[in-house]
Amino acid sequence: MTARAVTAARLESRGRRGGRAVGGMLVLLAALLLAVLLSLAVGANPLSPATVWATLRGDGNAETDYIVFDLRIPRTITGILAGAALGVAGALIQAFTRNPLADPGILGVNAGAALAVALGVSFLGLRDVSQFVWLAFLGALVATVAVYLIGSSGRGSADPLRLTLAGVALGAVLSGITTGLALSNPDAFDSMRSWNAGSLLGRGVDTISSVLPFVVLGLVIAVVLAPALNAIALGEDIARAQGANVAGVRIGVVIAVTLLAGSATALAGPISFIGLMVPHVIRWTFGVDQRAILPLSAALAPVVVLTADVLGRVIIAPAEVPVGIVAAFIGAPVLIVLARRRNASAL
């Protein structure tokens, strides 16, 4: 059977899967709630749940106020936002490129953000991560626009293969410059090695709330595009016959991925492995209907991010392991086990 025939058959069975998807969503939302509670209650400093609850009600002292309100609540919110953005961005990029090696950073988001941060440290003397956020977002946007321009080269269409290659190519250029900057300047190197590890801390609630509209916009575009993505999976000619505007959908995907992945990277650094792993897992469990994959990815990814963050706080207490590092350690084995056991399919 060809890949397209398999996909068609799977979409046919989506009616049966629909109930399963709803059930899955409820389970994931419950998991998310649990993850949020853990994120508030657990940390490098062993506060008892009673203390946390008292602090939330306003009865804490200076130390517990700092821990709960300045550290744990902001990082939980960042984790949910960045996670949801990455999960959906990953699902979109995999549907778009049909390449299992694709993660949300492949359109140049991570490379652009990293270069912007390196430039900021090297030439503007920035040291604080909250100063990086907007710079990183800008870098991500500029890089993705550049990738789009290269990949379409005046023809105006966003051919996935070309865009992917352009993303890898431009990503390499930017990455080389970033590494060159980092190796020339110990301050830049120090900042970049921390940046690379990913972190949910240091971004104030103000910053988070100003990035929020971009994430929401990206999610809305993704939801709108989902049915059309299903159609395109059957083949472009069939999709056009069904009335889908292929070129428009592609551009929409690029915009959505840029907004979502750019926001996530600006907020949390390069933790895009989650964006690669979560959609695979969802697809292998719940099928290929994008209208299910997108929301389920949006729910599972924050669970993974928060779990990784919580684990990072406790495994080497009193110090912490950054979230990006833990995320790969828990995500990769899950990915590998599932890839081996199931009748894992290509896209």
Added chain:
Amino acid sequence: MLRCGPLRMPVRPRSIAIGLAAAAALALLGVLSLGLGTYPLAPQDVVRVLLGGGDAMQRTVVIDWRLSRTVAAITIGALLGIAGALFQTVTRNPLASPDILGLSNGAFTGMLLALIVFSGSWPILTAGSVIGGLATSALIWLLSARGGMQGFRLIVVGIGVSAVLASLNTWMLLQIELETAMFASAWGTGSLNGVTAGPLAGALLCALPFVVAAIVLVPRLRQLGLGDDLAASTGVRPPAVRAAALLAGVVLVAAATAVAGPVAFVSLAAPQIARAVARTPHLSLVLSALLGSVLLLGADVVAQHLLPTALPVGVVTLSVGGAYLVLMIILEIRRRA
């Protein structure tokens, strides 16, 4: 069609032209690389020294100091180009590089572990990197064994293991002191600094049988591109051929890594550039090798002499390789429009 015993090689005029152009570029870059530096030599002096003449100072500068590095750039570049062509042909994915078998991340992990545990000198770090790369490939191989070598499974397992190792490397870099981390990172992007003739010769001797193996395997790999059933009917055994090709690629990269560290991007870019420039439907080993050499040698010249501060060559291969690829993409799209 060129015939040489059991080997058959289809030959296209454009490929030959590109190959000759690449060889000419190599010669030019080689002379440049041997001539530039704190003691500059004119090209004719470089040629004279290579042919046996020149005064004592010139001979010291060219042969004792610069020759190993230039030869290393050419040969390591070729090895990486061939390895990249093998990986991309086997997986049929233009984004495939030796890193899907975790080689660069694994080599870096091995080197960092050797650095942290043994705070070792060069031979220990080199051994650590080779062992790290090979162990990682073996692990990925084992974990994806049931899926068949070309499968989706191999790629996904490779991504997973690579991601874990990359995170481990990031973590270790955060733990060690800043200067040591910068040193390790410079090695980790690939550096030809301090390459001497002995280890280079050893690595090349190791790699040679596998280069021969690659040349023998490529026609069979191309047959596999027609579909496994068709290939089997002509007597080619798909899993064996793929496994052998991947093994050859792994050893070539391990040899290159032992000399220069995990040089970024040459394996990925060289075959793609070769294919785009020569407009061949298949990836060509010879052109991939030549372009790999040109890429690495050119990058080394830039990294050493044309930047405001000297940087490891891997930084430039990333940028230059990426820029080439960008140019190819733009030109190819324009041409097809």
Added chain:
Amino acid sequence: MPLRVRRRAASLLTGSLCALLLLSGCAAESGASGDAPETAGTHDVEHARGTTAVPNAPQRVVTLEPLELDTAVAVGITPVGAAVASNVAGVPGYLEADGVAAVGTVPEPDLEAIAALEPDLIIGTESRHSALYEQLAAIAPTVFIASQADPWRDNALLIGTALNREDEVAELLSAVDDRCAALADEYAVDGETAQLIRPRDETTLSLYGPVSFSGSLLECAGFTIPEQDWTDGLQADISPENALSAQADHVFITATDVDDESAIPAAITRNAASFPSVTLVDTSYWVSGVGPKGAQAVLDDIESFLEASR
């Protein structure tokens, strides 16, 4: 089947041969060490790469490590060239050394620039520059310290021996100790605690312990560093959630720009009530400036702090 077996056996055999060749190639390289007989005007120095004859009065020294640069400048020998930690920062300002040419970076020294300076002595580090030893030794007598992570005073003495100023270095080292003890006597801060903090990133604060370079200077000046779970007595990392475990009577925070108040991490400023005394100090010698001159610079800072808080 026979072809497959043969190919596998061949690969295995080649693989083992390769490993042998590589290792022997490497071993051969590292086996050749300086073997020159002692001649007039030179003295033998035993170092990480064997024994080398170095000039008794080196005029043109090249150093490849910050500690080596510091020690040389401290005994009055300004090297003609030094590998710097950063091409941007160049030779550290606290050394007040002029005319030192940068010969590349500590991780990647530039051989040709070194040779162009026509040095008569090169000092490097085995754990960083081991691959370059032969090429360096061909340019000038080369001495390697084993590792920059070894106790700095021991390394400084070896460097002093290479420079033929061993006694001077020993004097400088005891001068540091004497000055430290004098500060402890004069300002009598016994019982007061001090903590040196290096902010790493949002999730990590690095605390320096009593065995670290600056930590040991703080302690010999009379302060006590509160007990933590040190790795080798050098350093302990904590999460900002545990910021209060870095609490001390006096807190010193390393920064690149000591006048930039924003370098103080949020974990400290948000818990200001627990951190009454916060002072910014310069990373370039409190952390990176290991050596006799760096130690004096740190003691200068400690003395002016003690004077100001008297």
